[in-house]
Amino acid sequence: MYCIETKQLSFKYSGGAPVLQGIDLQVPEGCIYGFLGPNGAGKTTTLRLLLGLLKKQEGAMLLFGKEFERNRIEILQKTGSLIEAPSLYSHLTARENLDIMRYLYDFPPKRIDAVLDLAGLGNVGSKTVGKFSLGMKQRLSIAIALLHQPELLILDEPTNGLDPNGIIEMRELLKALNKEYKTTILISSHLLSEIEKLVTHIGIINKGQLLFQGTLEDLQRKQKQGASTIFHTGDAGSTMRILQENGLQPVLADGMVLIPLVDRSVIAGINQQLVAEGVVVFEISSGRNDLESIFIDLVNN
Numbered sequence: 405m406y407c408i409e410t411k412q413l414s415f416k417y418s419g420g421a422p423v424l425q426g427i428d429l430q431v432p433e434g435c436i437y438g439f440l441g442p443n444g445a446g447k448t449t450t451l452r453l454l455l456g457l458l459k460k461q462e463g464a465m466l467l468f469g470k471e472f473e474r475n476r477i478e479i480l481q482k483t484g485s486l487i488e489a490p491s492l493y494s495h496l497t498a499r500e501n502l503d504i505m506r507y508l509y510d511f512p513p514k515r516i517d518a519v520l521d522l523a524g525l526g527n528v529g530s531k532t533v534g535k536f537s538l539g540m541k542q543r544l545s546i547a548i549a550l551l552h553q554p555e556l557l558i559l560d561e562p563t564n565g566l567d568p569n570g571i572i573e574m575r576e577l578l579k580a581l582n583k584e585y586k587t588t589i590l591i592s593s594h595l596l597s598e599i600e601k602l603v604t605h606i607g608i609i610n611k612g613q614l615l616f617q618g619t620l621e622d623l624q625r626k627q628k629q630g631a632s633t634i635f636h637t638g639d640a641g642s643t644m645r646i647l648q649e650n651g652l653q654p655v656l657a658d659g660m661v662l663i664p665l666v667d668r669s670v671i672a673g674i675n676q677q678l679v680a681e682g683v684v685v686f687e688i689s690s691g692r693n694d695l696e697s698i699f700i701d702l703v704n705n
């Protein structure tokens with residue numbers, strides 16, 4: 405079942421151009437879904453709609469299999485979120501900040517220790533938040549979002565501004581939540597490299613349109629399909645001919661000859677043949693086709 409499903413979700417701010425155009429988001433229950441896109445792609449707008457912070461205009465939104473508008477309270481009771489920087493009281497301790505929320509939402513005091521531990525802040529609960537690093541503040545914000553034991557966590561760029569260590573700590577925290585409590589996590593980011601090691605599913609949005617949606621493996625498969633072996637030789641014509649004779653379908657680009665990725669033993673054989681026929685081989689390399697470049701290609705096309 406999908407924890408979040410949108411159907412043809414569209415939105416525009418008053419007087420502006422469409423910001424979301426027919427988004428069909430499918431976030432399976434129990435997954436960690438990376439919602440990727442460059443600045444201004446429409447990520448925050450989508451997340452705000454899902455939380456009822458913006459009023460839906462067109463399309464359908466189902467959370468936990470239920471239509472959002474008609475089941476708003478029930479859905480939000482099961483959802484925790486971090487959208488934009490939360491307002492923390494910097495002159496109060498972490499525990500006092502949590503206590504204010506606990507008082508507002510009426511949770512038992514023991515939840516405070518539980519979420520401090522979960523967020524890795526167990527030993528700094530009595531420290532003033534003003535003395536916290538940005539990473540610790542982000543984790544405290546997540547601790548607040550976890551107070552009511554949500555089944556779904558919606559996070560808008562929680563790693564923004566964090567140093568590499570802070571990013572790793574955030575990743576470990578989210579992984580642990582997902583593993584231990586089966587919390588479904590929807591996390592937005594504009595950098596694939598930041599969430600690639602965390603997510604199980606990916607949606608790529610640009611200019612309000614979903615360009616790709618699937619598992620991380622689907623995206624990696626796409627990467628393999630697009631990968632190529634590049635021959636840089638002194639005689640592109642002969643290289644083309646030799647590759648064709650070997651049943652391959654080479655293409656010429658910028659004086660280089662490209663073929664789809666093949667086994668290393670095939671490349672070794674072709675190299676021998678090229679040398680035997682007197683063709684100078686300068687370089688044989690794999691085409692740059694990491695996940696980040698697929699993301700950039702999708703967004704730029």
Ligand SMILES: Nc1ncnc2c1ncn2[C@@H]1O[C@H](COP(=O)(O)OP(=O)(O)OP(=O)(O)O)[C@@H](O)[C@H]1O
Nearest residue numbers: 417420423441442443444445446447448449450594
């Ligand atoms: N309150 C608003 N009024 C009018 N236009 C807005 C408003 N908020 C966002 N937009 C516009 O909507 C588009 C999508 O913005 P959104 O914040 O959803 O993108 P994003 O993918 O979250 O980007 P970022 O990573 O920069 O936050 C942008 O063109 C933005 O300028």
